[in-house]
Amino acid sequence: MFKCKFIDFLFSVLPIKRWQDFLVRRHIQNCAVCRNKLATAEEARQLLIPENEIENLEDVWSAIKSRLDERRRKRPQTQRRWRWAVAAASLIIIIIGAVWIYQAVGPGKGSLELPFAEQFQINLIEIDNQPAQAFVYHPHDSKTFFIWVEKKT
Amino acid sequence: MNDNQLLKECLRGDTEKFKVIVEKYRGKTLALAVNVLGNRQDAEDACQEAFLQVYSHLNAFDFKRSFSNWLFSILYKRCLDQLRKRRRFFNFFKKSKGVYEKLAGSQDLRFSAQNPLPHGMLEKLSPKERSSLCLWAIEGYTGKEIAEILGCSPSTARIHLFKARKKIKSLLEKEHV
Numbered sequence: 001m002f003k004c005k006f007i008d009f010l011f012s013v014l015p016i017k018r019w020q021d022f023l024v025r026r027h028i029q030n031c032a033v034c035r036n037k038l039a040t041a042e043e044a045r046q047l048l049i050p051e052n053e054i055e056n057l058e059d060v061w062s063a064i065k066s067r068l069d070e071r072r073r074k075r076p077q078t079q080r081r082w083r084w085a086v087a088a089a090s091l092i093i094i095i096i097g098a099v100w101i102y103q104a105v106g107p108g109k110g111s112l113e114l115p116f117a118e119q120f121q122i123n124l125i126e127i128d129n130q131p132a133q134a135f136v137y138h139p140h141d142s143k144t145f146f147i148w149v150e151k152k153t
Numbered sequence: 154m155n156d157n158q159l160l161k162e163c164l165r166g167d168t169e170k171f172k173v174i175v176e177k178y179r180g181k182t183l184a185l186a187v188n189v190l191g192n193r194q195d196a197e198d199a200c201q202e203a204f205l206q207v208y209s210h211l212n213a214f215d216f217k218r219s220f221s222n223w224l225f226s227i228l229y230k231r232c233l234d235q236l237r238k239r240r241r242f243f244n245f246f247k248k249s250k251g252v253y254e255k256l257a258g259s260q261d262l263r264f265s266a267q268n269p270l271p272h273g274m275l276e277k278l279s280p281k282e283r284s285s286l287c288l289w290a291i292e293g294y295t296g297k298e299i300a301e302i303l304g305c306s307p308s309t310a311r312i313h314l315f316k317a318r319k320k321i322k323s324l325l326e327k328e329h330v
Contacts, residue, residue: 021308024315039321044290047274047321048188051180051291060179060197061172064204068168071205 004033127151156220164211175204178221181292182228188287189232189280199235203228226302229284236280274324281305282317289314 007027011020028034125132127149137146154162154173162170182203186196206227207214214223275283281303288294288302300310 017306017309017312020312020315024311028315037322038315038318039325041290041293043325044286044318044321048287048291049184051184054180054183054187057179057183060183060200060204061175063197063201064175064208065168065172067201067205068208071209 003027004031007031007034122147125149157216160211160214160216160220163208171208174207174220178224181221182224184291185225185284185287186228186232188275188291189229189283190235191275195235195239196232199228199231202231202234206231222298222301225288226304229302229304232284233280274321277320277324278317279313281313282320285310285314286317286321 004027007023011023014020028038122134122136125134128151131152133150133152135148135150137148138144139146154170156174156177159170159174163174179200182200183196186199187193190196190199203224207224214220278286284303285299288299294302296311296314297307299314300307303310303313305313
């Protein structure tokens with residue numbers, strides 16, 4: 001009896017399920033006094049509503065069937081709505097993409113225009129009305145050009 | 154035809170086979186839901202939701218598992234949904250009743266709200282305790298099977314059952330005294 005009370009105390013003092021389960025399995029299930037404090041399956045069944053006392057079970061399937069049919073009817077509508085949404089989203093993406101490409105590569109701008117350095121050229125340099133020899137220096141990563149001109153000997 | 158064969162037929166699109174499954178389990182599921190919720194209308198809603206969920210997620214079912222355990226675990230979650238809905242409704246009802254009473258003065262407003270739980274001993278148990286008690290006493294499930302349905306460890310399920318049995322016993326003894 002004292003042991004049962006002590007187990008009860010241990011059960012309530014540490015509300016950890018594993019610990020409580022250990023106590024139940026170790027003592028309470030094997031102790032006749034503690035087992036008497038638990039309702040039997042028969043006693044529990046008296047309070048619960050069993051399957052055979054449930055009436056009008058026919059309604060369950062008819063309600064489920066009508067809801068399944070309703071879902072089936074709704075599904076094509078939702079699919080159609082999704083199709084429209086996907087088409088509209090794709091169209092918007094295509095338009096945005098086209099505008100972006102046009103802005104990047106369009107006339108007067110963009111990478112199709114040659115860089116400044118590649119356009120630079122010297123056709124003719126003269127010193128005292130005589131063609132001269134020209135040397136062009138272009139430092140790396142700079143827009144500055146150094147031109148050295150010498151008379152041709 | 155066993156459950157798995159019926160389910161495979163359902164997956165091929167045979168709705169009539171699903172009817173067989175519903176008819177086989179409707180009593181058990183409704184009994185569990187009524188015992189957990191204490192209300193036939195809510196229990197029917199929970200059962201319908203559970204069967205619809207089963208039908209729409211049949212392809213996710215693991216055929217190595219027991220179908221009834223899977224169905225009961227879904228039903229248990231739908232019952233908890235119903236209890237949450239009911240709690241929200243009662244919170245709203247309490248607030249609106251307070252406001253309405255203030256507006257209407259001291260008049261006795263006879264709000265006939267549905268009782269959240271059935272009168273009796275079962276209302277003293279938590280939903281987990283009621284579910285485990287019901288599964289143990291009616292279906293004869295073990296702690297491990299109850300744990301699978303409640304989504305907890307077997308030791309936790311055993312403790313829920315233990316507490317439910319203890320509470321019920323003490324209530325029964327008080328009633329006899």
